[in-house]
Every structure is written in structure tokens, then in C-alpha cells.
Amino acid sequence: MYSSSFPYIKIGVLGGGQLGKMLCQAASPWNLQIHILDPDENCSSKFICSSFTKGHFNDYNAVYNFGKDKDIITVEIEHVNTEALLQLEKDGKKIHPSPSALNVIKDKGLQKLHYQKHNIPTSAFRLYENKKEVLAAINKQEISIPFVLKTRTAGYDGKGVVVVKNINTLDNIPDAACVIEELVEIEKEISVIAAANENGEIKCFPAVEMKFNPVANLVEYLFCPAQISESVSKQAEGLAVSVIKSYNLCGLLAVEMFLDKSGNILVNEVAPRPHNSGHHTIESCYTPLGSTKMKSASAMVNLLGEPGYEGKAKYIGIEKCLSLEGVKIHVYGKEQTKPYRKMGHVTVLADTLSEAEEKAKFVKETLKVTA
Ligand code: ADP
Numbered sequence: 001m002y003s004s005s006f007p008y009i010k011i012g013v014l015g016g017g018q019l020g021k022m023l024c025q026a027a028s029p030w031n032l033q034i035h036i037l038d039p040d041e042n043c044s045s046k047f048i049c050s051s052f053t054k055g056h057f058n059d060y061n062a063v064y065n066f067g068k069d070k071d072i073i074t075v076e077i078e079h080v081n082t083e084a085l086l087q088l089e090k091d092g093k094k095i096h097p098s099p100s101a102l103n104v105i106k107d108k109g110l111q112k113l114h115y116q117k118h119n120i121p122t123s124a125f126r127l128y129e130n131k132k133e134v135l136a137a138i139n140k141q142e143i144s145i146p147f148v149l150k151t152r153t154a155g156y157d158g159k160g161v162v163v164v165k166n167i168n169t170l171d172n173i174p175d176a177a178c179v180i181e182e183l184v185e186i187e188k189e190i191s192v193i194a195a196a197n198e199n200g201e202i203k204c205f206p207a208v209e210m211k212f213n214p215v216a217n218l219v220e221y222l223f224c225p226a227q228i229s230e231s232v233s234k235q236a237e238g239l240a241v242s243v244i245k246s247y248n249l250c251g252l253l254a255v256e257m258f259l260d261k262s263g264n265i266l267v268n269e270v271a272p273r274p275h276n277s278g279h280h281t282i283e284s285c286y287t288p289l290g291s292t293k294m295k296s297a298s299a300m301v302n303l304l305g306e307p308g309y310e311g312k313a314k315y316i317g318i319e320k321c322l323s324l325e326g327v328k329i330h331v332y333g334k335e336q337t338k339p340y341r342k343m344g345h346v347t348v349l350a351d352t353l354s355e356a357e358e359k360a361k362f363v364k365e366t367l368k369v370t371a
Contacts, residue, residue: 005071006030007030007031007032007033009032009033009071009072010033010035010069010070010071010072011027011032011033011034011035011070011071011072011073011074012035012036012037012066012067012070012072012073012074013034013035013036013037013045013049013073013074013075013076014037014057014063014066014073014074014075014076014077014080015036015037015038015057015075015076015077015080016036016037016038016040016043016044016045016046016049016052016076017038017043017044017045017076017077017332018044018330018332018334018342018344019076019077019273019274019275020034020036020038020043020044020045020049020076021044021045021048021332021333022274022279022282023074023076023274024036024045024048024049024050025048025282026282028048033050033051034049034050035049035050035051035052035053035066035070036049036051036052036053037053037055037057037062037063037066038052038053038054038055038057039054039055039056039057041054042335044332044333044334046333047333053066057075057077057079057080057081058079058080058081059081060081060083060084061084062081062084063080063081063084063085063088064084064087064088067084067085067088067093068088068091070093071093071094072093072094072095072096073085073088073093073094073095073096074095074096074097074251074273075097075102075272075273076273076274077273078102078105078106078271078272078273079106079153079154080102080106082099082102082103082106085099085102086099086100096249096250096251097247097249097250097251097253097272097273098247098248098249098250101247101248101249101272102272104247105247105270105271105272106153107152107153108150108151108152108153108179108269109127109152109177109178109179110152111269111270112125112127112179112181113127114246114247115243115267118242118246120239120242120243120246120267121239121264121265121266121267122266122267122268123148123181123182123184123258123266123268124181124182125179125180125181125182126142126143126179126180127152127177127178127179127180128177128178128180129177130175130176130177131173131174131175131176132175134149134173134178134180135170137180138170143180145164145165145166145167146163146164146165146166146183147164147180147181147182147183148161148162148163148164148180148181148182148183149161149162149164149173149174149178149179149180149181150162150178150179150181151174151176151177151178152176152177152178152179153177157216157217157218157342158212158216158217158218160174161217162174163183165183184258184260184266185260185261185262186258186259186260186261187258187259187260187261187263188209188226188227188228188258188259189209189210189211189212189256189257189258189259189268190207190208190209190210190226190228190236190256190257190258190259190265191207191208191210191254191255191256191257191275191277191278192204192205192206192207192208192236192237192239192240192254192255192257193205193240193252193253193254193255193275193277193278193281194240194241194243194244194252194253194255195251195252195253195288195289195292196244196249196250196251196253197250197289198250200245201289202241202244202245203288203289203290203291203292204237204240204241204292205278205281205285205288205292206224206225206226206233206285206292206294207224207225207226207228207233207236207237208222208223208224208225208226208277208278208280209222209223209224209226209227209228210222210256210277211223213304213340215307215340216304216339216340218302218304218340218342219276219277219302220301220302220304220364221299221300221301221302221357221360221364222276222277222279222280222299222300223298223299223300223353223356223357224280224284224294224297224298224299224300224353225294225297225353227353228259232259232263232265235265236257236259236265239255239257239265239267240253240255243255243267243270247270247272249272251272251273252272252273252274252275252278253270253271253272254270254271254273254275254276254277254278255267255270256268256269256270256271256277276302276342276345279300279330279345279347280298280299280300280347282328282330282347283298283328283347283349284296284297284298284347284349295349296326296349296350296351297349297350297351297352297353297355297356298347298348298349298350298356299347299348299350299353299356299357299359299360300345300346300347300348300360301345301346301348301360301363301364302342302344302345303331303342303343303344303345303346303367303369304339304340304341304342304343304369305337305338305339305340305341305343305369306337306339306368306369306370307339307340308339309337309338309339309369309370309371310336310337310338310339310371311336311337311371312335312336312337312371313334313335313336313337313343313369313370313371314337314369314370314371315331315344315367315368315369316367316368316369316370317366317367317368318367320366320367321346321362321363321366321367324348324359324362324363326348326349326350326356326359327346327347327348327359327363328346328347328348328349329344329346329367330344330345330346330347331343331344332344337369337370337371343369344369346360346363346367348360348363
């Protein structure tokens with residue numbers, strides 16, 4: 001569709017964190033220009049984008065003015081001003097993912113209702129407006145402990161998620177509109193990244209398995225292929241295809257799922273953009289549309305800020321890791337580290353998954369981000 005103007009298309013990206021940086025890196029071999037809007041002029045994309053505009057992706061005027069001279073606008077974060085995107089769409093701009101899908105995805109309550117409406121399996125849930133309503137619902141035995149509480153908006157990387165296992169945890173729940181979900185007995189957390197083009201052609205990357213840091217509740221390791229049966233992996237891919245179709249999206253959609261102890265697959269949440277569960281594909285897979293085939297088994301370790309350190313980031317042990325075969329280090333360039341902040345990631349390619357896993361564990365123990 002753009003072949004006549006390729007590669008002279010101006011692409012605007014809302015957000016310039018590490019995911020925006022990865023978009024710039026992916027676009028560079030095609031000589032596509034990526035223009036970034038971010039409130040932080042020291043954001044990860046600053047040295048690599050074609051131009052940088054300082055402004056908040058949540059602010060109507062900042063987004064609208066940024067989008068006016070672009071051909072295509074996309075996002076690397078879903079918490080953006082969709083009103084401005086809707087206006088830009090009316091003005092004739094291409095917006096991927098569509099602002100209407102973004103409106104649903106950025107609200108975890110609307111996401112759950114969307115899955116219910118489209119018969120997509122997800123954990124049982126109820127929606128509440130505030131803490132008072134949640135406490136009243138417990139009194140009425142409408143909901144029972146244990147459960148998981150998630151604030152509807154602005155949560156990410158485990159922030160805004162509270163697992164309520166006993167009465168005492170209730171003191172810690174936020175006073176905000178929230179989703180209450182039944183606590184799933186999780187066997188494995190998996191993710192499938194689906195990619196769709198404007199013609200509705202869809203491809204999925206192989207399912208990956210995510211291991212979470214128990215303290216910070218965010219991804220620490222990722223393994224590809226996921227250690228699941230062929231039939232579970234087929235089901236997960238089928239589900240990812242149904243989900244991307246249900247949102248009518250063009251672009252990438254990471255579909256995070258739970259495989260529960262009874263073998264059911266439930267959709268947890270989605271992200272319509274580059275996602276942590278796809279970082280390994282940079283080195284370990286061919287690209288979509290085209291082929292999403294795996295070239296090699298891989299593991300990915302998130303480089304999280306070491307607990308106990310806050311300040312200008314230092315990378316300890318990097319040389320020892322660089323000398324290992326198959327180890328690819330990505331540093332995001334965030335100046336300040338703090339406990340569990342995502343500062344970079346390392347992909348390990350190997351002939352077997354267990355070899356990749358072993359090297360990834362070595363990297364985790366050797367490469368530390370301190371201050
Ligand atoms: P975030 O948007 O912060 O990534 P998630 O919805 O992915 O939030 O939740 C973070 C983590 O909390 C999940 O990866 C999972 O480990 C746990 N979790 C979330 N929902 C449930 C649930 N219903 N049952 C059990 N664990 C859950």
C-alpha cells in the first residue's frame with residue numbers, strides 16, 4: 001500500500017522508552033524515519049530516532065501537533081491521548097493500533113468485558129469503582145479471598161496489581177476503580193506475539209514462557225520455545241489469532257496467557273506494541289509477515305536495577321558476558337537506575353534451550369546494574 005512512497009514515510013511514535021528505541025532499530029535497515037514524542041528528553045530513543053519532540057503522549061495538544069505532519073502514527077505505550085489520535089484519524093492519518101482498540105486495551109476493565117463479549121477465555125471477574133465497594137462486596141460474599149485486584153488504568157509491570165491472600169492484605173489495596181479477578185492456579189505464564197498487516201494477514205511468533213520475579217512481580221526470564229505440548233502451543237496460537245482479530249488490529253499484539261493447573265488457557269492481558277515477551281525475536285526469529293520461524297532456541301534475561309541501588313547507572317560484569325558465545329546485550333541508556341527498573345535485556349542463543357537457560361542464569365548472576 002505504501003510501496004509508492006516507501007521509504008519516504010514519516011512515522012511518529014508516541015513514547016520513546018526502550019520499546020520506541022527497538023522500533024527505531026528495526027526501522028533503520030529500511031531507512032524509515034521514526035520520529036519520537038516523549039516527555040523525557042533523555043529517553044532511551046534520543047540518540048537513535050530521526051527527530052525528537054518533547055511533549056507528553058497523554059496530552060491532547062502535544063499528540064495532535066506532533067501527529068499533524070506525520071503519515072503514520074503508532075505507539076510504544078498504550079496510555080496515550082486517544083482523543084487526539086481519533087482527531088488525527090479523522091484528518092486522514094493512519095493510526096495503528098486503532099484509537100478505538102487502544103481505548104479498550106488501556107482500561108483493564110474494558111479489556112475483560114471485551115473478552116467476555118467475544119467468548120475469549122479469561123479468568124472470572126467483577127468490576128468495582130473504589131475500595132469501599134470492594135470491601136462491601138467481600139462483606140456480602142459477592143467476592144471471596146483469595147483474589148487478585150488490578151487497578152483499571154495506568155498499571156504496568158506489576159504496579160497496580162495486588163494479590164489478596166488474606167484479610168491483612170486488604171489494608172494495602174488501592175482506592176481506585178478496579179477489576180477483581182479470581183486467583184488462577186497458574187502452571188505456566190506464556191505469551192504469543194501476533195502480527196497483522198492491513199490486509200488482515202496474521203502470523204504468530206512461537207509461544208514463549210515467562211518467569212516472574214516474585215518480589216517485583218515483573219518478567220525476569222523468558223524462554224523460547226515454551227516448554228508446553230504441541231497441542232497447548234497450537235491452542236495458544238489459535239487464541240492469539242482470535243484475540244488480534246477481535247480487536248481488528250494492524251501491527252503487533254502481545255497476548256499474555258495463563259496455562260492453569262487443569263490445562264486451560266486463559267487470556268490475561270494484551271499489549272498492542274513491541275513487548276518484553278518478544279525481545280528475543282530480534283536475534284532468534286525471522287520477522288513477520290514473512291516468516292516468524294525460530295532460528296534458534298533462546299532465553300532472555302531482563303536487566304533489572306539491583307535492589308538497594310538508586311542513582312547514575314553502572315554496569316558491572318559486562319565484559320564477562322560479552323565473551324560468551326550467543327550472548328547479545330541490549331542497554332536501554334536510562335541514566336538513573338532504581339530497584340527493579342528495566343535497564344536493559346540480554347538474549348542468549350544456543351543449540352538447546354537448556355544451554356540457553358544455563359547461560360542466561362550465568363548472565364543474571366554476573367551482570368548487575370548498580371549505582
Ligand atoms: P501488569 O499489567 O502489571 O503486567 P498483569 O495483569 O500482567 O499486570 O499481572 C501481573 C502478574 O500478576 C501476572 O503476570 C501474574 O503473575 C499475576 N496475576 C495477574 N492476574 C492473576 C490472576 N487472576 N491469578 C493469578 N495471578 C495473577
